[in-house]
Amino acid sequence: MRLLLLLGLGLVLACAPRTEGKHSVVKRNFDSRKIAGKWYSILLASDRKDKIEENGSMRVFVENIHAFPNGSLGYKLHTIVDGKCAELILVSDKTGKDGEYFVEYKGHNTFRILETDYIKYAIFHLTNVNNGETFQMTKLYGREKDLSEKIKQNFVKICKKYGIAEENIVDLTKADRCLQARGQ
Numbered sequence: 001m002r003l004l005l006l007l008g009l010g011l012v013l014a015c016a017p018r019t020e021g022k023h024s025v026v027k028r029n030f031d032s033r034k035i036a037g038k039w040y041s042i043l044l045a046s047d048r049k050d051k052i053e054e055n056g057s058m059r060v061f062v063e064n065i066h067a068f069p070n071g072s073l074g075y076k077l078h079t080i081v082d083g084k085c086a087e088l089i090l091v092s093d094k095t096g097k098d099g100e101y102f103v104e105y106k107g108h109n110t111f112r113i114l115e116t117d118y119i120k121y122a123i124f125h126l127t128n129v130n131n132g133e134t135f136q137m138t139k140l141y142g143r144e145k146d147l148s149e150k151i152k153q154n155f156v157k158i159c160k161k162y163g164i165a166e167e168n169i170v171d172l173t174k175a176d177r178c179l180q181a182r183g184q
Ligand SMILES: *[C@@H]1O[C@H](CO)[C@@H](O)[C@H](O)[C@H]1NC(C)=O
Pocket: 068, 070, 071, 072, 091, 093, 094
């Protein structure tokens, strides 16, 4: 009996998933259900910095992402309008390309998840086309209010890869990002 119990325990241990402490980073074939949940906007970057600076049209803060059964992503966001936090709800539909979505907001926005580990951070790339004008944006989202320097440096590297200079990165952890308006 004891031997059987030990044998059983051994099997359970052998089959338990190995946790390596470090979660793997996903760069394609994203699982939208795992992207869902609570997020904080940590860093924003753009080749049109005015769009993400104070009163910029794309200075938007994430609170929550919802994964719909049809694959669309719903967003609960906040923006500051006339000095006050305003809630913004958007739904982005899949475009058919891996990890790519489309949403109308201050123009036509096509965006992709560039990489995520689902549990700590996610990096998005967005292209906005409005009245024949195009600019791009990258965003770093965190599951907590702030992220490690290592993850932020990785984001800086990715921005550079897309031609967005480090001085065009806005640190929202030091700004009003409507934390007080969350959960309402
Ligand atoms: C997917 O479902 C959501 C929620 O019902 C809806 O808003 C969105 O328009 C749907 N997208 C498509 C492409 O059907």
